[in-house]
Amino acid sequence: MNMHSKTDLRELSYAEAIREAMDIAMVRDERVILMGEDIGVYGGAFGVTGDLVEKYGTDRVMDTPISELGGAGVAVGAAMTGLRPIFEFQFSDFATLGMEQIVNQAAKIRYMLGGAVSVPVVMRFPSGSGTGAAAQHSQSLEAWTAHVPGLKVVQPATPADAKGLLLAALEDPDPVMIYEHKILYKMKGHVPDGYYTTPIGKAAVMREGKDLTIVATSIMVHKALDAAETLAAEGIEAEVIDLRTIRPMDRDTVLASVRKTGRLVCVYEAVKTLGVGAEVSAMVAESDAFDYLDAPIVRLGGAECPIPYNPELEKAVVPQVPDILEAARNLARGRV
Amino acid sequence: MRDTVIPNNVPYAISRYSAEELKEALKKMYLIRKFEEGAEDSYMRGLIHGTMHLSIGQEASAVGSCMSLSDEDKITSTHRGHGHCVAKGADLSRMFAEFFGKESGYCKGRGGSMHIADPSKGNLGANGIVGGGLPIAVGAALSAKRLGTGAVTICFFGDGANNEGAFHEALNMAKVWNLPVVFVCENNKYGMSTSTERSTAVKNIADRAVAYAMPGVTVDGNDFSAVTEAVDAAVERARNGEGPSLVENVTYRWRGHSKSDRNRYRTKEEIAEWQSRDPIAAMAKLLVDHKIATEDEVAGIEADATRIIEEAIAFATEGDNPKIEEVTRDVYTEETAS
Incomplete structure (x- = not known):
């Protein structure tokens, strides 16, 4: 691979890198669907899904009702039965409403069932302060999910890792929680072209x-x-x-x-x-x-x-x- | 299955299903009853630990609801889920082995009574969280629609779950997306000790279907044919792309909520009244009255069930315990994570 080619040095924002990862994944694998609040024509509260609905339609870029518990549970059930959902909590704070499905279901189903099924769900959590949105829209609650065996929890810091970790999460047979920092969404950085993964579990x-x-x-x-x-x-x-x-x-x-x-x-x-x-x-x-x-x-x-x-x-x-x-x-x- | 027009005065199930299918259904009902009695007996004799939620008295709801399902169709179940598991075709020996916490059990001793599942038969599992299976069932139906499998999902839940937020969110999404799912509420009158009269604003839980613009019907959950007629129609609608339905099977659990229950919230008379409406006795009578089976055959079916349960308990007793050094196996699919 030529490390100095022009395309290799292109820059994307963190949000664009995540969107590119989802786009690549949806082309590669028909089973990948996106679910979340206002991720369709609105493009996501932080614009991360952008115009993906125009490319993939509302069957694959699904606006959910404002139902974090139900939405997370639908993603869990879909993941158990053949789909590869990427579920976006509009703000990580709202995941508190969906903790039942994350902690009791997604994390434990494989173990409780003696390994008979896996739950390959990916959940995205826009997190962190710095937006002037105060106490219920600014938290960093990643340690909550990291405390639960059965989940994997990543926090990409760069656009390249935001893309690579999302694609790695989709390859992973188990539930992966991705905590994205909202202030980083506009940060630009070098993002390699095409498909690649950043290994989960490696600093x-x-x-x-x-x-x-x-x-x-x-x-x-x-x-x-x-x-x-x-x-x-x-x-x-x-x-x-x-x-x-x-x-x-x-x-x-x-x-x-x-x-x-x-x-x-x-x-x-x-x-x-x-x-x-x-x-x-x-x-x-x-x-x-x-x-x-x-x-x-x-x-x-x-x-x-x-x-x-x-x-x-x-x-x-x-x-x-x-x-x-x-x-x-x-x-x-x-x-x- | 018979493909004939239903004659007048013949119960739906008699017209719809073959003699073999009906006798198999009766056998499953006996298996559920005897599984629960065997479980209770094993507990009394100190052979198992933990708690259990017995479904004695609810057998017609479990078996009747699953009549038109294939192994490709899915169910989600509840903490009172042994009956659903049997109805969906589980192996009794592996069920009992799980109950005994053995490596040979369905969940290799990791799940126990509240988590028995058999994905190979479409049973996505019982659930220890009231309402936990509701959104998961909607997810399974979403997969079926998106992947074009033609499968239908039946979501079993109790009257208690109908007051969880998950009920509202799940039924709403199922209708918004027009998914092939049937919500089967087993209304056994009490969420632990609290009656539906004291907990639920509507008289019939099926009335809540109106709020989700889906068909809702309340039936006698101890009447096998009535259950089958309502749920089969809902399954057919789901399979034809006509979306979700809510069916309420009104039934009763003869035993307490769990082993700690002293039945202080209901009377002996009420329990006796419901015991006089035994769904298994009613099913046996239905088959005899319609000359599907003789009384001797019914006795033979019951004896078969008794034998299968005895063998299952023997299998479970002999099974190996899981190895302590393997306690973290299956937390993750690949053993690289910690």
Whole structure:
């Protein structure tokens, strides 16, 4: 493959990359259908499905009633009986109305039935704050589903991974939950042409460094990379890991990095307590990598607070680049 | 199946089905009754743990509803689902083995009483969540329509589930998309201890069909022929592309909700009154009255069922327990995830 061909370097937005993945999947596999609220002529609340309904019709791009529980359940039943539904929750917050079908049904049916059926459903959750939509339209609840055996949970941070992880999710025989960050939908990046998959369960080292490890998810990967750039100018070499999948978590990549750097910061937008950072920290503390630590682990997560409306307050409750810089400098200079 | 015009005064089922089919239906009803009695007995003797929800008294609803289904057609079932499983053609030995938690059971000992399923016969499984199967059944019907399989899905649920939000969402979507699904409500009068009078704003649950612009009918769920007539018509509509229907089979569970039930919410007289309307005795009488079977044949069918259940319990007793080291098997399809 020619890595420098013009098409290989084309850029798409994160939303366009997801749409391209769905388009490719629908051409490849007649069983793939899209379901969700206002995903047809409206094109999706965030424009992710766009004009796909014009290409595939309303039988394959199905507007559901405002029925998150029923809609999720229909997707589960369809997945058990031969279709490959991609179900969009309009906002991840609304998935709270569909948790019964996600947690009791999708996640457990295969196990409860002794492996007699699989549930190859894909669900998409537009998540996160930064849109001024306040407490019921801005949450990051990925840890809820990551707590449930039987589900796989991914959080793409780049357009290329948004496409690759969605196509990987459709290849996967089990339910895959995709948490997309709404602020990333317009972010552009290089997206390879055609069909490819990004492996579920593999983290990505986004920047190498020797002084400390920053494990980040979703939008925080970009904030961590911004911080790493500033830190490099100060002589601190931060290694930035994009976790990409939070269930199952890529233990090897995280532990290898911590063994190398001896310092760890976890950055995630969801409420700090009992979140992804707790799991990453425990993973390190319970392993031999603990012996390599030169400083305590630092978690940067959301405040113990619903997402507020006022824009300054909204920014204040989730980690920002200066927070990462401060934590990294303190760690690197032995102040923790 | 007979292809003749139904004569006057002959019950629907007698005209519609062959003698062999009717005798097989009676056998399944006996198998359900004796499965439940065997399960209860095994529990009393301490051979199994957990709880169970017995469907004794509801056999005509389960068997009558499934009469016109093939193995390609699907059902979703409930926590009171043993009868549906038998009606859809499950193997009694594997059912009992699951009840005993054995590796040879339908769910390899992972599911138990509330999750027995047999996808090879179109049974997508019982469900421990009241109303959990309603949207799943709509999904199965969506697959059938989209993939053009011609299959119909019967969604069994109880009177309790009709007050769940999932009921509203599922029936609405089934009609909006005109899907081949039949919602069969087994109204046994109580959601655990709470009667339909105390929980449900309408007198008949089938009245709610109006809200979804689909046909709705209430029938005597202990009358095999009445159940069959209503559900067969609904299945035929679904198969012809005429969309979903709601059928309410009014019936009664002779036993309590589960093993913890002390029957404090209903009277002995009420239970006795319903026991006098035994659906199996009525079915046997129907077959004898219409010379489909002699009384000796009926006795033979019952004896066959008894023998099958005894063999099933022996099979289950002898089966191996699952290996503890394999407890996480089947959480995922591929064993790479953790």
